[in-house]
Amino acid sequence: MFKWKINLIAVLIVSLLFYLLSYPLNDWLSLTMPRHQLLQLPAMFLLGIILNACCPNFEVKNISYGIAGLIFIMASLIFWMLPRSVDESVIHPNFNRTMHFNMLVAGFLTIAILRNTIFEIKIVFLGMVSAMLLATGVALRVFDMLLCSSFTIDQQKETGLYFILIAVGSFTGTLLVLFKSLNHK
Amino acid sequence: MKKIWVPLVALLLCILVLSKWTDSFRAFTIFSYTLQQAGTTPRDFPDIPLVDQDGKVFHIKDKHKYVLVNFVYLNCPSVCHKVNNRLEKIYHSISPEEVPSQLEFVTVSFDPKNDDIQRIKKYRSFFGTNINGWSFALPYQTGQNEFAQYLHQIGVWAYPAPGSGIINHSIYIFLVSPENKIIRIFDPAREDNLTITEKTQSCLNGRLTSSLY
Numbered sequence: 123m124f125k126w127k128i129n130l131i132a133v134l135i136v137s138l139l140f141y142l143l144s145y146p147l148n149d150w151l152s153l154t155m156p157r158h159q160l161l162q163l164p165a166m167f168l169l170g171i172i173l174n175a176c177c178p179n180f181e182v183k184n185i186s187y188g189i190a191g192l193i194f195i196m197a198s199l200i201f202w203m204l205p206r207s208v209d210e211s212v213i214h215p216n217f218n219r220t221m222h223f224n225m226l227v228a229g230f231l232t233i234a235i236l237r238n239t240i241f242e243i244k245i246v247f248l249g250m251v252s253a254m255l256l257a258t259g260v261a262l263r264v265f266d267m268l269l270c271s272s273f274t275i276d277q278q279k280e281t282g283l284y285f286i287l288i289a290v291g292s293f294t295g296t297l298l299v300l301f302k303s304l305n306h307k
Numbered sequence: 308m309k310k311i312w313v314p315l316v317a318l319l320l321c322i323l324v325l326s327k328w329t330d331s332f333r334a335f336t337i338f339s340y341t342l343q344q345a346g347t348t349p350r351d352f353p354d355i356p357l358v359d360q361d362g363k364v365f366h367i368k369d370k371h372k373y374v375l376v377n378f379v380y381l382n383c384p385s386v387c388h389k390v391n392n393r394l395e396k397i398y399h400s401i402s403p404e405e406v407p408s409q410l411e412f413v414t415v416s417f418d419p420k421n422d423d424i425q426r427i428k429k430y431r432s433f434f435g436t437n438i439n440g441w442s443f444a445l446p447y448q449t450g451q452n453e454f455a456q457y458l459h460q461i462g463v464w465a466y467p468a469p470g471s472g473i474i475n476h477s478i479y480i481f482l483v484s485p486e487n488k489i490i491r492i493f494d495p496a497r498e499d500n501l502t503i504t505e506k507t508q509s510c511l512n513g514r515l516t517s518s519l520y
Contacts (some may be wrong), residue, residue: 186310186311186313186314187313189313189314189317190313190314190316190317191317193314193317193318193321194317194321196321197321197324197325200325201324201325201328204328204329204335205335205336205337206328206329206334206335206336206337206340207328209336209337209475210337213466266496267496267497268386268496269335269336270336270337271336271337271338271464271466271475271476271477272468272475
């Protein structure tokens with residue numbers, strides 16, 4: 123009973139944060155590229171992860187559906203990192219809110235799937251996400267042409283640098299998961 | 308039971324959505340997407356009346372010569388001026404026998420609210436007095452929606468960011484043939500002055516009549 127109440131409060135807090143990020147703070151978060159790509163997008167993903175922690179019984183146990191879900195998550199991340207999507211989401215707030223919802227679902231599904239999936243799929247997924255972040259970071263960092271019309275080249279390069287740093291952290295995390303799992307085996 | 312078709316269908320659907328969104332993986336930015344949506348070259352250059360720095364109304368289609376057209380706005384913090392500085396170099400690198408007899412330059416402002424004839428005339432003077440054949444122009448008696456439609460048909464992305472006075476836009480340079488068709492599209496972000504000059508001159512010399520863009 124007590125745990126049920128804690129989960130309910132957590133869901134309400136997540137809902138409140140989702141509302142704050144999507145509505146009152148949306149303009150501020152859309153003002154620069156680092157804020158849009160490195161704060162808003164991961165924040166929504168993180169809220170999805172927290173939301174899943176409140177519903178631990180929601181698990182994807184079937185490996186086929188799990189892989190399908192991971193493909194959806196990867197495609198979602200790719201979609202929202204495309205320069206055209208970034209521009210459209212800055213111009214149209216409702217399109218941006220679609221991104222928020224999509225990231226919330228992606229974060230929720232990631233934990234629901236990875237919690238039960240086999241070790242090899244975890245490693246492949248984390249490795250692919252890290253590689254994608256690294257590739258995006260390098261592209262943003264080295265391109266001397268403006269990719270997103272809503273931002274500046276300086277912001278683009280700054281975002282690229284942070285993407286590279288996050289990718290390095292993500293690769294490190296993947297290695298830790300790999301060696302931890304190997305030790306268990 | 309492991310159903311392989313479930314992830315395969317998911318993969319296919321995701322590829323379809325991404326393909327549709329990027330125009331078959333050809334356009335990843337809003338600039339290139341708008342350009343792709345305008346169609347392939349050669350294609351008709353849409354017509355609206357323009358007014359130049361001297362107040363003379365003209366149509367690009369009535370010039371019956373090659374025209375290099377680009378779009379700017381004078382309050383632009385940087386990129387428009389950089390592109391025009393490069394156009395100035397291109398202008399001076401082309402033989403005076405070809406400009407303006409065979410080729411003209413037209414720089415159109417897409418900010419008629421703030422740019423008027425006096426401003427564009429003054430702006431033009433920054434590029435020197437001896438630039439015969441390079442007009443700076445404004446849309447003439449053209450409504451906002453009609454002008455937006457005109458830009459869309461050409462393949463130019465322009466979006467005034469609310470409250471900032473900034474217009475986010477593409478910087479493509481369009482080479483229009485005497486038959487009023489867009490035959491080449493140059494991207495100054497990817498092509499240097501020499502390449503743009505050589506490609507333009509090859510069109511003037513009749514060695515190339517259709518775009519490879």
